[in-house]
Amino acid sequence: MGNRFYVDHEPTSSTYVDDDSSSSHSTTGTSATSTFQEDEQINETTCLQSSQREGNNNTYLSINPTTHCDTTYGCTTLSASPIPSTQIHARSESKTIWRTLLTRSKYYIPVLQWLPGYSTHTFQQDLLSGLSLSSLFIPQALSYATGLCRLPAIHGLYTVSVAALVYACLGMSPELSVGPEATVSLMVGSGIAHQKAALDPEAAAAVASLTALCVGVFSLGLSLLRFGFLDSLMSRALLRGFITAVAVTVLVQQTVFLLGLDQAAKDAGITPESATLERIGFIFAHRHAVHFETASLSFAALVSLFSISSIKRRIPRFQRIPEVLLVVVLSTLGCYIFRWDQLGVEVLGQVGSSSINSPFPFPSWPSLPPGADIQHILVNAAMISTVGFVESIAAAKSFARKHNYFVSANRELFAYGSVNLVGSLFQCFPSFGSLPRSKVHEAVKPKTQMSGAVAGVCTILVTSFFMPYLYYLPSATLSSIIFMAIVALLQELPHDLQFMWKVKAWQDMFMLGIIFFTTMIYSLETGTALAVLFSLIITIRQTSYPRITIMGRVKETMYKFSPIKNPQEVVEHLEDVLIVRVDEPLHFVNTGQLKDRLRRLEHYGDLSVHPSEASRRCEDLRYVIFDTGGMESIDASAVQILHEVIESYHDRGVHVYLVRVDPNVMPLLEKSGILDLIGMDQVLQEVTDAIQAIEYDMATCSVVVHSSTP
Structure with missing residues (x-):
C-alpha cells in the first residue's frame, strides 16, 4: 500500500486517475491530523502536472492550487492554503503622535536610520574612504571655483564643507559625492558672466550664493x-548631448589656461x-x-x-x-622651490585673510548686489535645478542598482534642495552630485554616508x-584637474552612440546632435533651454x-478575444462589431x-494604416x-470627450x-449622463x-x- 497523506479539510469530493485500473475513483475527505508514513516521501505541494513517479504508474493531475494528492487515496482539497498570510494595514500601527513622528523622521532623515547602529569597524572604513575622497574633493573645489565659476577659491571650500555635511544627514546614497560639479559650476559661471554689469569678486560671490538659494527653494518646492x-x-540622448557639449566647452575653455x-x-x-x-x-x-613653462x-x-589613474x-x-593630491603637492613644492611664478606661471595666490581662517563665514541670507539681474538669476537657477537633479539622481540610482538598495527621487530632491538652501547662507555656490567623483568614491568602498561627512570635516580643517x-x-x-574630470564625462559617449546605432x-541620435551643436x-x-524644451x-x-x-476573436473559438496584432494567434475582425x-x-x-483614433480604427481596423488608404471595413x-x-x-475633460464620442455613435x-468599468470611474460616468445615454x-x-x-x-x-416578411 502506498503512503497516505491526510489533510485537515472540509468534506469534499475529488477525482483522480489510476493507470492500473484505468478508472476514476471518487473519495470523500474527513477531518484528520496531517501525518506521514515512512514507506516513501510524499511531496506536500500542489499536484504535478502529468508527471510520472519512479517505481509506479500513478499519474498526478493538477486539479487546482489547493489540491493535494496521494498515490492511493487520490486528491483532496484544502479549505485554506498551507502558506501563512497576514493582513497589511494601510495605516500605521503607531498609537501616539510621537511614535508616528519618530517613524516619519527616520524616513525623511536617513541619518537617523543608520547612525544608531553605527559601529567602530564601519567608521574605520568610512574614515579611509573619506580621506581618499577629500584628496580629490578639495583640489576639485579650488579648480571649479576659480576656473569655472570665476569666484575666489575659498568659496569652493565652503561649498564642499556644507554640501558634504548636509548630504551625509539627508542623502540616501553612500557612494554619491555631492558638492561642486563641473556642469553646474560652468552654468553658475556663465550666469555670472551674463549679468548686465561687470561684477567684482564679492558681488560675483553674492550672485552665486543667491543662485544657490533659488536652486534650493526650487528643489525643495518640487x-x-x-x-x-x-x-x-x-x-x-538629450542628456548625453547636453553633457557632451558642456564637456567640450569646458575642455576648450581650460585649454586656454593650460x-x-x-x-x-x-x-x-x-x-x-x-x-x-x-x-x-x-x-x-x-x-x-x-607660454612654454x-x-x-x-x-x-x-x-x-x-597615468596614475590608468595604473589604479x-x-x-x-x-x-x-x-590628484599627489600632483597638487608636487607642483606646489616645485613652484615654491624653483619659483616658477617668476617665469610667468600663474599661481593660486592668497586664499583667505590670514594664516588661520574661519571654516565658515557668519551665516546670512544672500542679497542682490547692485547691477545684478534677478530675472536672469531665476532662469539660470531653474535650469541648474533641472540639469543638476537629472544628473545626480541618475548617478544615485545607478549606485543603488549596483549595491542593492533603494533611492527615492523625491527624498533625494529634498536633500539636494537642503544642501543648496543651507549652503546659500554660507556663501556657497550651487552643488549637486558628480558622477566621475562618485565613481572614485565608490572605488574606495564607503560603508555609509559618514564617509562624505569625513571629507567635509577634512575640508574644514584645510580651510x-x-x-x-x-x-x-x-x-x-x-586646470589639469578640471580637464581630467571633464574627460571622465565623455567616457560613456562612445558606448551610447554605438548602442543607438x-x-x-x-x-x-538626431536629438543628441542638435543639442550638442x-x-x-x-x-x-x-x-x-532647448534640451528642456x-x-x-x-x-x-x-x-x-x-x-x-x-480586439478580435481568435479563429475557431467562440468567446476568446485577443488583440488584432497578436503574433501568437490568428485573430479575426468581427463583422459589424468594434471592440x-x-x-x-x-x-x-x-x-x-481619441475621436480621430477611433475613426481610423473603425475604417481601417489598424492605427498603422495611413489615412490616404481606402477603407478596409466594408460593413456598416x-x-x-x-x-x-x-x-x-478619468478626469472631467476626458469624460466630456467620451460623452461626445458615445453621443456621436x-x-x-x-x-x-x-x-x-472601474468602480472609481462609475460615479463620474453617471453624473456626466453617459450611463443614461447608453442604458x-x-x-x-x-x-x-x-x-x-x-x-x-x-x-x-x-x-x-422574418416574421414581418409576407
Whole structure:
C-alpha cells in the first residue's frame, strides 16, 4: 500500500486517475491530523502536472492550487492554503503622535536610520574612504571655483564643507559625492558672466550664493510637490548631448589656461560668454603665443594624472593612491622651490585673510548686489535645478542598482534642495552630485554616508589651517584637474552612440546632435533651454495619444478575444462589431486624439494604416464595445470627450457597450449622463457578456425581420 497523506479539510469530493485500473475513483475527505508514513516521501505541494513517479504508474493531475494528492487515496482539497498570510494595514500601527513622528523622521532623515547602529569597524572604513575622497574633493573645489565659476577659491571650500555635511544627514546614497560639479559650476559661471554689469569678486560671490538659494527653494518646492518623476523628463540622448557639449566647452575653455593664453585671450576680446567655436579659432590663431613653462607644467600634470589613474584601474593594490593630491603637492613644492611664478606661471595666490581662517563665514541670507539681474538669476537657477537633479539622481540610482538598495527621487530632491538652501547662507555656490567623483568614491568602498561627512570635516580643517601652504599652487595644475574630470564625462559617449546605432535609434541620435551643436555654436543657456524644451515636446507628444487596442476573436473559438496584432494567434475582425480596449487612464492630455483614433480604427481596423488608404471595413458599424479595464481614472475633460464620442455613435444608431468599468470611474460616468445615454443594461462585466448580448440582439432582429416578411 502506498503512503497516505491526510489533510485537515472540509468534506469534499475529488477525482483522480489510476493507470492500473484505468478508472476514476471518487473519495470523500474527513477531518484528520496531517501525518506521514515512512514507506516513501510524499511531496506536500500542489499536484504535478502529468508527471510520472519512479517505481509506479500513478499519474498526478493538477486539479487546482489547493489540491493535494496521494498515490492511493487520490486528491483532496484544502479549505485554506498551507502558506501563512497576514493582513497589511494601510495605516500605521503607531498609537501616539510621537511614535508616528519618530517613524516619519527616520524616513525623511536617513541619518537617523543608520547612525544608531553605527559601529567602530564601519567608521574605520568610512574614515579611509573619506580621506581618499577629500584628496580629490578639495583640489576639485579650488579648480571649479576659480576656473569655472570665476569666484575666489575659498568659496569652493565652503561649498564642499556644507554640501558634504548636509548630504551625509539627508542623502540616501553612500557612494554619491555631492558638492561642486563641473556642469553646474560652468552654468553658475556663465550666469555670472551674463549679468548686465561687470561684477567684482564679492558681488560675483553674492550672485552665486543667491543662485544657490533659488536652486534650493526650487528643489525643495518640487520635492514637496512630489515632482521626483522629473528625472524621467530628459531622455538619455538629450542628456548625453547636453553633457557632451558642456564637456567640450569646458575642455576648450581650460585649454586656454593650460597653454598660458589667458592674458592673450583677454587682449583679443575673448570673454567668459564667448562661444566655444570662437575660442577654438582663437587657440589656433595664437598657437605661436603659447607660454612654454605653463604648457610644460600642464602637460606634466596631465600625463601624471592619467597615468596614475590608468595604473589604479589595472592594479587594484594601487587603488588608494591619491593622484590628484599627489600632483597638487608636487607642483606646489616645485613652484615654491624653483619659483616658477617668476617665469610667468600663474599661481593660486592668497586664499583667505590670514594664516588661520574661519571654516565658515557668519551665516546670512544672500542679497542682490547692485547691477545684478534677478530675472536672469531665476532662469539660470531653474535650469541648474533641472540639469543638476537629472544628473545626480541618475548617478544615485545607478549606485543603488549596483549595491542593492533603494533611492527615492523625491527624498533625494529634498536633500539636494537642503544642501543648496543651507549652503546659500554660507556663501556657497550651487552643488549637486558628480558622477566621475562618485565613481572614485565608490572605488574606495564607503560603508555609509559618514564617509562624505569625513571629507567635509577634512575640508574644514584645510580651510582653517592649511590655506597659506597653497599660495604657490599653479593655476595650470587646477586646470589639469578640471580637464581630467571633464574627460571622465565623455567616457560613456562612445558606448551610447554605438548602442543607438545598433538599435537604429535615429531620432535619439538626431536629438543628441542638435543639442550638442546648438550648445557649441550659441551658448550653454540656449542648449539647456532647448534640451528642456525638446524633453517637454517629446513627453507631451508621447502622452497625447491614448493607448487603445482593437480586439478580435481568435479563429475557431467562440468567446476568446485577443488583440488584432497578436503574433501568437490568428485573430479575426468581427463583422459589424468594434471592440476597443482602453489600456490607461484617460485625462485631458491623451484624449485630444481619441475621436480621430477611433475613426481610423473603425475604417481601417489598424492605427498603422495611413489615412490616404481606402477603407478596409466594408460593413456598416452597428456595435461598439469599450473594454475599460485599464481605465482606472478619468478626469472631467476626458469624460466630456467620451460623452461626445458615445453621443456621436448613438446618433448614428450604433449600440455602445461598456465592460469592466472601474468602480472609481462609475460615479463620474453617471453624473456626466453617459450611463443614461447608453442604458445601464449595456454596462456589463466582461467582453463575453457584451458579445452574448449582441448575439441575442441580432437573433431577435432576425426573427422580427422574418416574421414581418409576407
